[in-house]
Amino acid sequence: MEAFYEELCKIVTEEGSVLREEPMKNHTTFRVGGPAEYFVTVGTTEQLQAVIRFCNRSNVPWFVLGNGSNLLVSDAGVKGVVLRLAGEFTQCEIKENVHDGSADAVAGGGMLLSAFAMQLAKKGFSGFEFAAGIPGSVGGAVMMNAGAYGGEIKDCIIRAEIVTEDGECRIFTADELDLSYRHSILTETKGVVTKAWFSFPIGSKLYILSNIEMLNRKRKEKQPLEYPSAGSTFKRPEGNFAGKLIMEAGLAGKQIGGAAVSEKHCGFVINKGDATATDIYTLMQFVIQKVEETSGIRLEPEVKLLGDFSS
Ligand SMILES: Cc1cc2nc3c(=O)[nH]c(=O)nc-3n(C[C@H](O)[C@H](O)[C@H](O)COP(=O)(O)OP(=O)(O)OC[C@H]3O[C@@H](n4cnc5c(N)ncnc54)[C@H](O)[C@@H]3O)c2cc1C
CATH class of the missing domain: 3.90.78.10 (UDP-N-acetylenolpyruvoylglucosamine reductase, C-terminal domain)
Incomplete structure (x- = not known):
């Protein structure tokens, strides 16, 4: 598989982006899991598509990792490629609508929910406080329709960009994502959430920040x-x-x-x-x-x- 490794390094050229036998215990919140045969960090949609297509052509399985917070990886590890989203996938943009003061926000699939929630809170947009204490990524949360304290991704998502199993980049509306309790279209079909668009109403910055603090305190009290x-x-x-x-x-x-x-x-x-x-x-x-x-x-x-x- 030396040729496979060398070809991967030609697609993803940044230093340290293609690792071999990377311990997955370093990438899961359970802190367990054997090595990933190839652990590839991609920073752009083009790189992601190229790696997926190359894996498909080479008959090598691939898996997309978020923040590893809902994942149990076996001690024997993972055959094939584990993909991690970095670079453009960890950015977000939040724009205020002048007509009603609400926000249109877009976040990369690899962005941490806590970071996205804090950016929204600091700008005074409400409705994402529920996600601030969930230790996952935006992509993992869309895949799982993550939720807590009465809120869930389904309530605020407008659409998502997904790189499909065959490497095509497609937009899925909220309806097409088929979100329900810990379920999405990605429960049945393979794909990578690269971006998600959300809408949030304007709120009081002080109230939003104290709401996040209260929910995080609740978590600390109730969860180990x-x-x-x-x-x-x-x-x-x-x-x-x-x-x-x-x-x-x-x-x-x-x-x-x-x-x-x-x-x-x-x-x-x-x-x-x-x-x-x-x-x-x-x-x-x-x-x-x-x-x-x-x-x-x-x-x-x-x-x-x-x-x-x-x-
Ligand atoms: C202490 C603690 C508290 C938690 N509390 C909550 C809670 O309140 N509510 C809740 O819903 N969950 C909770 N979780 C579980 C977990 O954080 C969520 O399920 C989260 O959405 C998983 O996101 P992740 O990025 O870590 O995904 P991972 O664990 O990395 O992956 C989970 C699944 O999502 C897929 N996935 C990851 N990224 C993408 C992507 N970009 N595109 C497509 N698929 C992707 C993976 O392939 C995998 O199938 C908690 C976990 C911990 C450790």
């Missing part, structure tokens, strides 16, 4: 942020809460290897320091089985799995 995790490990079952079901199954504090069910918030599987991806995966399977036995409800992982978990 002192440990690596990927947030809520399981989706919310209809009419119920994963954390409640896990607690009722007597699993608070249950530990396998270095992975544990948080006692502070049973919906979180945490890394107590030396967990492997296998520990976390095994604990997730255990939780699913026990909760089904006690409640009859089968939990579904919210966390995305990457790599081989069969052994």
